Amino acid sequence: MREAENIQSLEEFGCIDMIGFIFYPQSPRFVYELPSYLPTHSQRVGVFVNEDKQVIATYADRFGLNYVQLHGNESPEYCRSLSTHGIKIIKAFSIANIQDLENVCKYEEVCDYFLFDTKCKQYGGSGSQFDWNILRTYNGKTSFLLSGGINMNSIQLLKIFKHPRLAGYDINSRFELEPGKKDTKRIQEFLHKLETI
Numbered sequence: 633m634r635e636a637e638n639i640q641s642l643e644e645f646g647c648i649d650m651i652g653f654i655f656y657p658q659s660p661r662f663v664y665e666l667p668s669y670l671p672t673h674s675q676r677v678g679v680f681v682n683e684d685k686q687v688i689a690t691y692a693d694r695f696g697l698n699y700v701q702l703h704g705n706e707s708p709e710y711c712r713s714l715s716t717h718g719i720k721i722i723k724a725f726s727i728a729n730i731q732d733l734e735n736v737c738k739y740e741e742v743c744d745y746f747l748f749d750t751k752c753k754q755y756g757g758s759g760s761q762f763d764w765n766i767l768r769t770y771n772g773k774t775s776f777l778l779s780g781g782i783n784m785n786s787i788q789l790l791k792i793f794k795h796p797r798l799a800g801y802d803i804n805s806r807f808e809l810e811p812g813k814k815d816t817k818r819i820q821e822f823l824h825k826l827e828t829i
């Protein structure tokens with residue numbers, strides 16, 4: 633997210649655990665300036681793709697980031713060296729089949745969360761869902777966020793999908809008015825349906 637009012641009105645829901653800022657210059661959601669309001673209750677997450685560690689540290693300071701979400705081909709060593717600097721790590725993995733989970737175990741101990749996203753041509757923000765049944769074979773210790781194209785029509789499937797390490801849902805492009813601007817009404821409706829239906 634990148635607009636102060638938009639961030640503030642979403643945070644007012646009181647149940648959004650994390651709000652993300654995309655620091656990948658090729659993304660249409662790239663955050664090019666510091667918003668005049670930053671979340672105070674929701675955790676601040678910076679999203680990076682194969683970024684220089686010094687650049688990440690600079691953004692982490694400037695935005696007061698609680699987490700960095702690494703959405704590229706970052707190695708376990710790279711994650712470890714960031715985490716030893718006190719930065720909490722969410723490592724994203726692109727999933728299309730069971731084999732895509734093979735390398736995930738190498739990242740145990742060096743990440744706070746994993747994030748399972750749909751494999752696509754670009755690095756993220758595809759708006760497409762993958763087959764969550766693949767995650768039934770994930771038996772690691774690290775909790776994960778479910779991501780990739782989650783939308784209003786995902787609710788029934790979200791309710792059915794259970795996993796002992798599932799920590800939360802990550803919503804992005806399917807809840808936007810335009811890139812980087814969330815449709816707060818649609819999100820409110822989504823949250824309501826998730827609780828009630």
Ligand SMILES: O=C(O)c1ccccc1N[C@@H]1O[C@H](COP(=O)(O)O)[C@@H](O)[C@H]1O
Binds near residue numbers: 652654661680747803
């Ligand atoms: O959204 C982007 O532009 C983006 C660019 C580079 C890396 C990650 C990006 N977004 C992340 O992708 C997932 C899934 O998003 P979607 O629901 O499929 O649109 C999410 O974690 C975004 O933060």
